[in-house]
Amino acid sequence: MSKVYIALQDNDVSRYIVEAIEEDNPEVTVIHNPAMIRIEAEGHLVVKRETVEEKLGRDWEVPELHLNLITLGGNVDEDDDQLSLTWNV
């Protein structure tokens, strides 16, 4: 299975998003580069609104992800509750 990935700007909000991703996707690899955090996973990765809200301690809408996003790889599906990245093979 190929790796999906998401890279976020290394800042205060992202740190909580990364925590949420790690909690919902225990198999991910987190790589720290200058000014950015890259998260990789085999085949599939999901960012869940509920978990991010819990970590941040405030309301958070999925499109807010774009404020801290740098790049991503994989087929995207976004709705009110989550954003997921998937490779089919």
Add this chain to the structure above:
Amino acid sequence: MAAKKLSLKDKYSLLTRDLDWEFSYQDRKAAFPFEEFEGIKITDWSKWEDPFRLTMDAYWKYQSEKEKKLYAIFDAFAQNNGQLNVSDPRYVNAIKLFLTGISPQEYQAHQGFAHIGRQYGGVGARVACQMQSLDELRHVQTQVHAMSHYNKFFDGFQNWSHMQDRVWYLSVPTSFFHDARSAGPFEFLVAIGFSFEYVLTNLLFVPFMSGAAYNGDMATVTFGFSAQSDEARHMTLGLEVIKFLLEQHEDNVPIVQKWIDKWFWRGTRLLSLVGMMMDYMLPNKVMSWKEAWEVYFEEAGGALFKDLARYGITMPKYAELIDKEKEHVSHQTWWTFYTHGHAAGFHTWIPTDEEMDWLSEKYPDTFDKYYRPRWELARKLEAEGKRFYTKALPQLCTTCQIPMLFTEMSDPTQISYRDTVYKGERYHFCSDGCCDIFKDEPEKFVQSWLPVHQIFQGNCGGPGVEQVLGEYYKMNLGADNLDIKGSPDEKRWKQWKGVA
């Protein structure tokens, strides 16, 4: 009672699909005249879906927040004299190349998306192109704003707009976009929206920008990541476009494959410039060009093509050659600029001992064998007071317009030459990839505006190279060009830092 909040899906549907209308008294084909000539068959535009389900209201909301964050950082950078915190004055030359080589192409992307956004029969595609067109305009603006601060302190930033379609090496990215923009709307989308955005812009905006951060340039890393966050949306759209075209009709598959082959090759050639920026122009190194290539082209691109295999799409043509070239192109390209340092709008230099050792370590199979000797020759000549600037003008590839500097991967000290004759005229190419592209559309590429030939035709002022550089290109000779050693940039830097 408060209005019920719409779900993303409902909102997308209302604010995108429902904005379309039926053509009751106009001929639909006449309204969208460019939709069919490329041979692409669309049976149902309603199958187009934006996976982010982004609507214009949300677009403005989040983009304005991005802008506020970005400009706050620009202000802080300027107020803090951020230019003094970069690693080394050599670094700034990568930013000069960014402003002159890349930012004007953001504007071309803006124009291109504005144009094709008008040409699609499907409303989802039109809205997506409108957003992308605005994004690209934002990118050129933020880049110009970020780099205008450097313009106050360093040479080489002043005439980027004038230089765009004149300077010999800037014709490379400029003609790349001219090729895409003069194609039909579907080829443009596969070229820029898919091939370029999905794999290639990542290489520019992710590892290079991380490198900018590592070299103390907060303004550049911030505009870079802010732009790339839009690119993440573009990439996703690019992938959806490909899947949409492939699902619409099986006849689209070979057409799309041909465009993928063409534009991955063209993009690979264009990115030679970014390769040298990474390996030679960043004084503090994050990763080598080869490593970046492996992560973003091989791994990310490989995953993408595996995913598309179910539609009958294969890896771009010449992928095996590209795999070998990653060991060579950055060295060959920087050597070209070093030896043409009198004709470049930025400074060039010989890598330091430490940098050469880093290159040996990162390129164990090629650097010491093929490229260290070039730098040792350059050092020898410099020590003799004969800093080497090449005296004659190079042969250019008709398609990519890059000097024919690439070598045979089976024989890395031999220049790769290809040619073809069309209607009695001979044309030269750096590679089979560029030759194939010409042969597929010779009537397009016989019009290549090759800077070297244009100089010889007398269309760029002259008669001498000095006049071309100074008067036609508007470079400040002796300040913008030549080696970093002894340059006004270097002198000012030493003054600011209080070193002799």
Add this chain to the structure above:
Amino acid sequence: MPVHAYTPNYTGVVRDRVENFHGNQIVYAGWDHHLMFCAAFAFPVPPTMTFRQLRDEVMAEGFEPHPEWPQIDWAHTTWLLNGESFVPQLDVALIDQGIDHKSLLRFQTPDLKGFQDAGV
């Protein structure tokens, strides 16, 4: 199809035809396995120029910075003209020995292996 254009029978203007070079033609010259020069050079020269003038005056200007240039033994140098092996006639005009507009001349000096014998 020579172009995929919206306009039927579209043809492009050939930008580099010889007529545009004010009496000159372009000749490219490349020294195989000598990458001190990143690419072959392009020279605008009159078609009536002799090969000797091209080699000793025009090409020399581009190639002379190379430490091996003065060591070249022209009697043992081999040439390719547009990919075919070629024996130049020194005092014959370029055009009269088939070196026409946008021809590529490559030469090989197998005894000279470049700076540090590295093809540089």
